[in-house]
Amino acid sequence: GNSVTQMEGPVTLSEEAFLTIxxxxxxxxxxxxxxxxxxxxxxxxxxxxxxxxxxxxxxxxFEATYRKETTSFHLEKGSVQVSDSAVYFCALSxxxxxxxxxxxxxxxxxxx
Amino acid sequence: EPEVTQTPSHQVTQMGxxxxxxxxxxxxxxxxxxxxxxxxxxxxxxxSFYNNEISxxxxxxxxxxxxxxxxxxxxxxxxxxxxxxxSAMYFCASSPGTIGFEQYFGPGTRLTVT
Numbered sequence: 561g562n563s564v565t566q567m568e569g570p571v572t573l574s575e576e577a578f579l580t581i582x583x584x585x586x587x588x589x590x591x592x593x594x595x596x597x598x599x600x601x602x603x604x605x606x607x608x609x610x611x612x613x614x615x616x617x618x619x620x621x622f623e624a625t626y627r628k629e630t631t632s633f634h635l636e637k638g639s640v641q642v643s644d645s646a647v648y649f650c651a652l653s654x655x656x657x658x659x660x661x662x663x664x665x666x667x668x669x670x671x672x
Numbered sequence: 673e674p675e676v677t678q679t680p681s682h683q684v685t686q687m688g689x690x691x692x693x694x695x696x697x698x699x700x701x702x703x704x705x706x707x708x709x710x711x712x713x714x715x716x717x718x719x720s721f722y723n724n725e726i727s728x729x730x731x732x733x734x735x736x737x738x739x740x741x742x743x744x745x746x747x748x749x750x751x752x753x754x755x756x757x758x759s760a761m762y763f764c765a766s767s768p769g770t771i772g773f774e775q776y777f778g779p780g781t782r783l784t785v786t
Contacts, residue, residue, distance in 0.1 A: 603779035659717035
């Protein structure tokens with residue numbers, strides 16, 4: 561079945577540091593890929609998405625590129641802020657309105 | 673901006689009791705979902721609902737669980753006889769069902785079974 565593996569946290573960075581959170585997937589066919597973020601005390605918010613190979617999703621300075629050859633969708637940000645502290649989830653779904661399959665989540669803490 | 677809402681934010685119940693978790697999806701969305709996250713584990717799919725019926729369900733969604741859309745706005749998850757292992761954060765999500773198929777999540781209900 562489909563699955564998502566993302567790097568274990570927690571990740572602690574200083575403000576303005578470069579962020580990478582690795583995500584790889586296993587899927588049949590061509591899934592859509594997503595990054596969700598969960599700020600403390602809140603629900604899951606869609607951060608960015610990519611629906612086909614080589615697509616780059618971006619939002620709020622975060623980027624991720626759909627790499628079919630390496631089955632990866634790594635999340636990056638060039639300069640993190642304290643307000644980026646949250647839990648980040650990588651997820652996939654088969655095309656259409658199928659359920660999301662999530663990774664375990666990576667907790668990011670950014671210190672000033 | 674429209675958002676998915678869930679009530680209550682936290683529910684404590686005794687083992688064997690029935691609980692109903694409530695969700696108000698984004699209006700004009702067509703697909704509705706329940707997921708759960710046991711503390712420290714992955715977010716897991718429970719069930720999806722479309723056109724007033726279950727469209728897909730996971731192995732977790734056994735006979736103890738049921739979903740309903742009793743009116744045009746609410747979407748509920750009922751657990752008939754709670755077990756200790758049902759303690760988790762339960763998330764509701766909705767999707768417009770159109771291009772992109774993004775799912776929009778509520779803030780979750782934390783269920784604690786004692």
